[in-house]
Amino acid sequence: MSRALTTDLYEVTMALSYVHEGMTAPATFSLFVRDLPRERGFLVAAGLDSVLEYLSEFRVRPEDVSAFADLLHRPRGDLTPLQGTGFDGEVRAVPEGRIAFGGEPLLEVTAPLPQAQLVESYVLNQISHQTAIASKAARCVLAADGRSVVDFSLRRSQGIEAAMKAARLGAMVGFTATSNVAAAHKYGLTATGTMAHSYVEAFRDEESAFHAFAATHPGPVTFLVDTYDTVAGTVTAARVLKELGPPPGCAIRLDSGDLAALAVITRRVLDESGLPDVRIVASGGLDEYRIEELVRAGAPIDTYAVGTRVGVSADAPYLDSAYKLVAYDGRPVMKLSTAKVTAPGPKQVIRHPGCADVIALRDEEVPPGAEPLLVTVMSHGRRTSKPEPLAWAHARFTADLAALPHNARRIHGPVAPRVTRSPALEELTRRVRRRIEDDVLATT
Amino acid sequence: MSRALTTDLYEVTMALSYVHEGMTAPATFSLFVRDLPRERGFLVAAGLDSVLEYLSEFRVRPEDVSAFADLLHRPRGDLTPLQGTGFDGEVRAVPEGRIAFGGEPLLEVTAPLPQAQLVESYVLNQISHQTAIASKAARCVLAADGRSVVDFSLRRSQGIEAAMKAARLGAMVGFTATSNVAAAHKYGLTATGTMAHSYVEAFRDEESAFHAFAATHPGPVTFLVDTYDTVAGTVTAARVLKELGPPPGCAIRLDSGDLAALAVITRRVLDESGLPDVRIVASGGLDEYRIEELVRAGAPIDTYAVGTRVGVSADAPYLDSAYKLVAYDGRPVMKLSTAKVTAPGPKQVIRHPGCADVIALRDEEVPPGAEPLLVTVMSHGRRTSKPEPLAWAHARFTADLAALPHNARRIHGPVAPRVTRSPALEELTRRVRRRIEDDVLATT
Numbered sequence: 001m002s003r004a005l006t007t008d009l010y011e012v013t014m015a016l017s018y019v020h021e022g023m024t025a026p027a028t029f030s031l032f033v034r035d036l037p038r039e040r041g042f043l044v045a046a047g048l049d050s051v052l053e054y055l056s057e058f059r060v061r062p063e064d065v066s067a068f069a070d071l072l073h074r075p076r077g078d079l080t081p082l083q084g085t086g087f088d089g090e091v092r093a094v095p096e097g098r099i100a101f102g103g104e105p106l107l108e109v110t111a112p113l114p115q116a117q118l119v120e121s122y123v124l125n126q127i128s129h130q131t132a133i134a135s136k137a138a139r140c141v142l143a144a145d146g147r148s149v150v151d152f153s154l155r156r157s158q159g160i161e162a163a164m165k166a167a168r169l170g171a172m173v174g175f176t177a178t179s180n181v182a183a184a185h186k187y188g189l190t191a192t193g194t195m196a197h198s199y200v201e202a203f204r205d206e207e208s209a210f211h212a213f214a215a216t217h218p219g220p221v222t223f224l225v226d227t228y229d230t231v232a233g234t235v236t237a238a239r240v241l242k243e244l245g246p247p248p249g250c251a252i253r254l255d256s257g258d259l260a261a262l263a264v265i266t267r268r269v270l271d272e273s274g275l276p277d278v279r280i281v282a283s284g285g286l287d288e289y290r291i292e293e294l295v296r297a298g299a300p301i302d303t304y305a306v307g308t309r310v311g312v313s314a315d316a317p318y319l320d321s322a323y324k325l326v327a328y329d330g331r332p333v334m335k336l337s338t339a340k341v342t343a344p345g346p347k348q349v350i351r352h353p354g355c356a357d358v359i360a361l362r363d364e365e366v367p368p369g370a371e372p373l374l375v376t377v378m379s380h381g382r383r384t385s386k387p388e389p390l391a392w393a394h395a396r397f398t399a400d401l402a403a404l405p406h407n408a409r410r411i412h413g414p415v416a417p418r419v420t421r422s423p424a425l426e427e428l429t430r431r432v433r434r435r436i437e438d439d440v441l442a443t444t
Numbered sequence: 445m446s447r448a449l450t451t452d453l454y455e456v457t458m459a460l461s462y463v464h465e466g467m468t469a470p471a472t473f474s475l476f477v478r479d480l481p482r483e484r485g486f487l488v489a490a491g492l493d494s495v496l497e498y499l500s501e502f503r504v505r506p507e508d509v510s511a512f513a514d515l516l517h518r519p520r521g522d523l524t525p526l527q528g529t530g531f532d533g534e535v536r537a538v539p540e541g542r543i544a545f546g547g548e549p550l551l552e553v554t555a556p557l558p559q560a561q562l563v564e565s566y567v568l569n570q571i572s573h574q575t576a577i578a579s580k581a582a583r584c585v586l587a588a589d590g591r592s593v594v595d596f597s598l599r600r601s602q603g604i605e606a607a608m609k610a611a612r613l614g615a616m617v618g619f620t621a622t623s624n625v626a627a628a629h630k631y632g633l634t635a636t637g638t639m640a641h642s643y644v645e646a647f648r649d650e651e652s653a654f655h656a657f658a659a660t661h662p663g664p665v666t667f668l669v670d671t672y673d674t675v676a677g678t679v680t681a682a683r684v685l686k687e688l689g690p691p692p693g694c695a696i697r698l699d700s701g702d703l704a705a706l707a708v709i710t711r712r713v714l715d716e717s718g719l720p721d722v723r724i725v726a727s728g729g730l731d732e733y734r735i736e737e738l739v740r741a742g743a744p745i746d747t748y749a750v751g752t753r754v755g756v757s758a759d760a761p762y763l764d765s766a767y768k769l770v771a772y773d774g775r776p777v778m779k780l781s782t783a784k785v786t787a788p789g790p791k792q793v794i795r796h797p798g799c800a801d802v803i804a805l806r807d808e809e810v811p812p813g814a815e816p817l818l819v820t821v822m823s824h825g826r827r828t829s830k831p832e833p834l835a836w837a838h839a840r841f842t843a844d845l846a847a848l849p850h851n852a853r854r855i856h857g858p859v860a861p862r863v864t865r866s867p868a869l870e871e872l873t874r875r876v877r878r879r880i881e882d883d884v885l886a887t888t
Binding site: 005006007008009010011012013014016017018020021023027029067068070071072073074113117120121122124125126128129132133152154155156157158159160161162163165179180181182184185191192193194195196197198199201202204205212213215216217219227228229308309312313314317318319321323324325328333334335336436439 | 517758
């Protein structure tokens with residue numbers, strides 16, 4: 001199925017109307033998250049690679065036109081003005097991995113109006129979703145405070161595509177591995193896996209299960225010890241590991257119960273068995289809140305495996321994002337309706353040291369010591385550079401995280417740095433609002 | 445990419461170990477949701493069609509074996525025992541659209557142990573996700589109490605796959621249309637669309653925008669009236685509609701502000717303009733809670749367009765689902781660890797009138813007047829019948845909803861009917877628990 005069908009019907013009806021009216025001049029749409037969710041002090045920009053891939057391939061094909069006509073109950077000929085529409089516009093965006101805040105444009109599209117409208121649904125979907133997940137995952141890395149975090153989200157994410165993205169985004173913010181084989185293969189990530197309770201249950205007893213697993217897998221193994229009784233399972237696992245003379249990298253996984261207390265016991269059993277190098281992996285309903293608790297409690301856990309709650313960003317499963325027209329044919333525009341006022345004109349975000357961000361007009365000068373967040377990533381419908389290695393986004397994230405103010409890093413009650421608007425943007429906003437109030441509303 | 449890669453790494457390591465140990469006897473895994481989320485009184489079973497499609501095509505191909513070996517840092521030859529593994533087992537499941545409750549098996553897989561293990565991640569993902577979304581969507585239909593509900597979730601769902609599923613699942617529970625063009629095309633749904641604020645902003649004023657839209661679209665149109673000032677926009681829209689002599693099916697869309705109050709004003713303006721047949725569509729952050737409020741307030745809204753909050757099931761974005769081994773080689777098994785005890789053996793759910801469900805052993809007799817929920821949908825790796833029309837799942841949902849007790853239907857504080865276990869299942873559970881406690885734990 002052509003990707004041009006991945007759109008809301010109104011994008012099609014609007015685009016057709018624009019073409020009919022000859023309204024094909026350049027339009028700029030600005031994509032931003034209005035307000036951060038309550039427990040977020042920052043966003044990690046993500047989804048741009050998916051967007052650029054989509055835009056590079058975007059084209060309304062003859063079969064798409066047929067589908068549009070069918071769904072609109074109109075003769076095929078009525079829709080042919082859209083046939084062949086591609087994307088030959090410009091995209092400026094905050095690169096993946098960078099930290100951003102509410103109200104700041106994450107991406108701006110400038111293209112002939114029908115094109116910029118038709119791509120809205122896909123672009124908004126990918127940036128919103130991926131930014132939500134990357135931001136959640138980043139908080140787990142913060143909470144783990146140097147310990148490993150790995151992705152176990154495949155089984156309960158919102159579909160397989162979401163699971164693939166979660167694995168990639170986890171790696172972007174520093175997860176050390178994923179359980180997702182397809183994602184590890186596709187994105188070049190480290191794959192990790194242990195054993196399930198079903199494995200232990202399929203054998204007559206735990207000891208047989210552990211021995212069999214080690215026999216098949218001569219490298220490092222991780223034994224799951226909570227199928228029947230966690231402490232008894234740990235003792236059995238330690239005995240089997242001792243007999244093996246464990247290769248480096250072996251671990252015990254705890255998946256239920258009081259993880260802090262069990263980790264202490266497990267550590268003691270391992271140490272007393274002369275297995276100080278065997279690590280402890282914890283899993284089971286973990287997220288940044290639980291990780292922070294466990295770290296603060298001093299639990300001797302080496303690796304936190306996060307799954308469902310992070311893969312779906314359970315406490316904030318969506319972002320209040322918008323893709324708003326800010327200029328058409330050189331004329332800045334805005335929306336005035338209740339509580340959803342937007343600021344007009346193409347923009348730039350100017351970051352001063354300490355994440356003191358100013359939302360400015362696109363062409364305002366960037367003072368020395370400050371830097372612009374949005375960069376041109378697509379021009380005339382082509383990427384300005386090749387798809388980049390994931391490590392680049394990770395490097396950006398690491399650098400931005402190091403500069404993020406303490407309050408924004410808090411797991412509970414984070415406070416984002418204040419984002420201001422430049423005087424020039426404020427002035428333009430006033431001017432456009434006046435024009436609308438004078439010219440538009442006066443006519444009714 | 446082969447779908448056999450869509451799995452967690454531990455499924456691969458376990459499957460390999462099973463093959464090494466000659467443990468290829470039939471295993472039964474039971475998929476169930478442990479507890480319902482707080483604000484759910486029932487589940488709508490969904491995802492089975494995706495699962496059966498996946499299982500029909502499941503096969504470990506040579507390139508998958510190479511990927512497994514790479515990720516495990518092992519010679520390719522070590523993984524070849526898995527090459528060619530397909531799925532030739534049996535699946536029994538609650539058909540899509542049926543209402544079910546916590547603790548009840550939604551699906552049971554019986555297949556040679558390595559096969560049943562390898563497919564876990566995908567099966568669990570699809571049933572969990574789709575059941576979560578169908579259950580959320582069903583509550584919107586309940587809250588709307590006979591009014592139309594339509595799907596606008598594409599732009600902020602967790603990926604495109606999730607949006608496709610949301611559109612299909614909405615239709616399954618009675619949504620009348622979707623904005624998602626690809627989904628409408630793929631699943632044969634009614635597509636719906638209006639216009640965005642950007643459309644209005646791209647014109648000099650609202651009146652020009654409405655006229656232009658109607659000129660392009662001679663059929664029914666929906667005017668969005670809250671770009672600048674909702675009441676002024678409504679007056680303009682009514683004037684333009686009056687001039688058009690509106691075809692049947694025209695509407696006004698309200699997307700912000702106090703929807704209940706604005707709908708009353710809009711209705712009055714339309715009625716006073718002699719447009720009693722022009723309907724009112726409401727959108728903007730809607731879910732079953734808001735819909736219930738609006739319906740109770742008597743808001744004259746004809747169609748509720750739900751998006752993000754429903755598409756991601758915002759208040760319960762995942763289900764506490766599990767895929768547990770319940771029997772291996774004829775031997776019932778169970779897990780005993782804290783708070784996650786499972787019941788052993790293949791099962792059936794026997795529904796008595798009034799949704800009085802009993803979880804029983806697979807082969808217990810179903811008394812007259814009761815019915816079994818799980819039916820055989822795959823045998824020897826083949827579907828027992830062709831993929832069914834979505835209307836069949838919708839018909840099941842409608843019938844089950846009519847029989848659902850009032851308390852389970854409540855939007856706030858719903859209470860699911862009590863699910864009991866048959867004496868035979870209770871007895872088996874006791875027996876297996878005793879065996880594990882005697883045989884397994886005694887060895888440590």
